[in-house]
Amino acid sequence: MNLSLRVRVTLTAIAVLLVVLPVTGLTVKAVFDAQAERSLDSLLTGRAQLAQQLARQNVAPSNLVRRVDADGVRVTLILRTGRQLGAPPVDPGATVRQVKATLQAGQQTKGATLLLSADTALLADASARLRNVLLISGGLAILITALALVIGMRFALAPLDAMTGLARSIAAGRRGGRLQPKRADTELGRTAAAFDEMLDALEGAERAARHAEGAARWSEDRMREFVADAAHELRTPVAGLQTAAETLIQLGPDASAAQREELELLLVRESRRAGTLVADLLELSRIDAGLQLHLAPVDLRELAEAQAARLRLTAPEVAVEVCGAGTVTADGDRLTQVLTNLVDNARQAGAATLRITVSPAGVLVEDDGPGVPPAARERIFARLVHGPHSKGAGLGLAIARGVARAHGGNLTVTDRPDGKPGAAFHLHLPPISPDPRTAR
Numbered sequence: 001m002n003l004s005l006r007v008r009v010t011l012t013a014i015a016v017l018l019v020v021l022p023v024t025g026l027t028v029k030a031v032f033d034a035q036a037e038r039s040l041d042s043l044l045t046g047r048a049q050l051a052q053q054l055a056r057q058n059v060a061p062s063n064l065v066r067r068v069d070a071d072g073v074r075v076t077l078i079l080r081t082g083r084q085l086g087a088p089p090v091d092p093g094a095t096v097r098q099v100k101a102t103l104q105a106g107q108q109t110k111g112a113t114l115l116l117s118a119d120t121a122l123l124a125d126a127s128a129r130l131r132n133v134l135l136i137s138g139g140l141a142i143l144i145t146a147l148a149l150v151i152g153m154r155f156a157l158a159p160l161d162a163m164t165g166l167a168r169s170i171a172a173g174r175r176g177g178r179l180q181p182k183r184a185d186t187e188l189g190r191t192a193a194a195f196d197e198m199l200d201a202l203e204g205a206e207r208a209a210r211h212a213e214g215a216a217r218w219s220e221d222r223m224r225e226f227v228a229d230a231a232h233e234l235r236t237p238v239a240g241l242q243t244a245a246e247t248l249i250q251l252g253p254d255a256s257a258a259q260r261e262e263l264e265l266l267l268v269r270e271s272r273r274a275g276t277l278v279a280d281l282l283e284l285s286r287i288d289a290g291l292q293l294h295l296a297p298v299d300l301r302e303l304a305e306a307q308a309a310r311l312r313l314t315a316p317e318v319a320v321e322v323c324g325a326g327t328v329t330a331d332g333d334r335l336t337q338v339l340t341n342l343v344d345n346a347r348q349a350g351a352a353t354l355r356i357t358v359s360p361a362g363v364l365v366e367d368d369g370p371g372v373p374p375a376a377r378e379r380i381f382a383r384l385v386h387g388p389h390s391k392g393a394g395l396g397l398a399i400a401r402g403v404a405r406a407h408g409g410n411l412t413v414t415d416r417p418d419g420k421p422g423a424a425f426h427l428h429l430p431p432i433s434p435d436p437r438t439a440r
Helices: 005-056 061-068 121-156 158-171 187-254 257-290 300-314 332-348 396-406
Strands: 073-078 084-086 096-102 113-119 296-299 319-324 327-330 353-359 362-367 410-414 423-428
Touching: 005 061, 005 073, 005 096, 005 113, 005 121, 061 073, 061 084, 158 187, 187 257, 257 396, 296 300, 296 332, 300 319, 300 332, 300 353, 300 362, 327 332, 332 353, 332 362, 332 396, 332 423, 396 410
Parallel strands: 319 353
Antiparallel strands: 073 084, 073 113, 096 113, 296 327, 353 362, 362 423, 410 423
């Protein structure tokens, strides 16, 4: 039998009352009957003791009977002469409680017999009336309790009805509803609060799943695009290699020394280009998989000076200035790779002056080249994106940012702090770098 919680609680409460009320009524009646019996015995005993005291005071027999008389008590005094005073004596029976005493004092009452009788029918009537009252009040209590439970349960279980309605609305696809209990220190309040927390967790999981699905789709699209771009980039040097090799084979021994030298130089140049692209792709795959860093104290000023010296040898027309100082815990070889990329990019962009500023927070590389428009300042760090002055495969800045983030820092580009034309690349590094395992 499937009954609602409201009906089950009501029936349970009524069943408990049906057990408790009869037991309570029987207990009350038993206590009343016992107390009534004790009270009657105490009354008769007290009247007998009063008669003994009056006899010691030599009170006349008629006065003694009148003063001992009480409601519900029959007093009979039989003197030694046989004279009877008070009510006629009655025989004790089922409905008559009697106490018999012999007076011990008094000129007229010494040796007299005192009979005190009480009719217990009054106690039986009172007990019957009490029983009837208990039965009527018990029935009324059950009826009132049933009505009160029906009304009270409707309000008491209202949070459960609200919870059911909310669950159905969520099952229908409506999100965002909450119970928001006013009191969270009750059982239903704690249940409602837990229900809200569960909804928060479920909706958070749904949002995370949708976000993860979108991220996975975006990552898949980016991977397809990256593979297509990488294949396109590799096609050019591979085609150059193929063309040079086929031409060299076709010319054979009849090729002149100049033609052969030109073709061999083309083979070397295109093979180096393809090798550089493959090396960069492998580097990006290492960054994606989790770049392994060999951390140690690194003097950034020393790295900057080494880049300045290299640039003075390879591009003496570019003026280089190094200033500041700073030490970080990092991978020196990886930071050299980043600085080399930044310096070479500035030279390829046509910069005539270069300023490298070192601080404990990182390195700032400023040039007087054409700069980077605000709309392209994030795009240039994407993979296989060629800037207007780029001569490589478009992977250098992507690798440099990946290395910076592997150290717990970042690589960004802004305008120069002094407001002059050009670009400023900021290599942000924490003073004490963590030991990251991934550069995602």
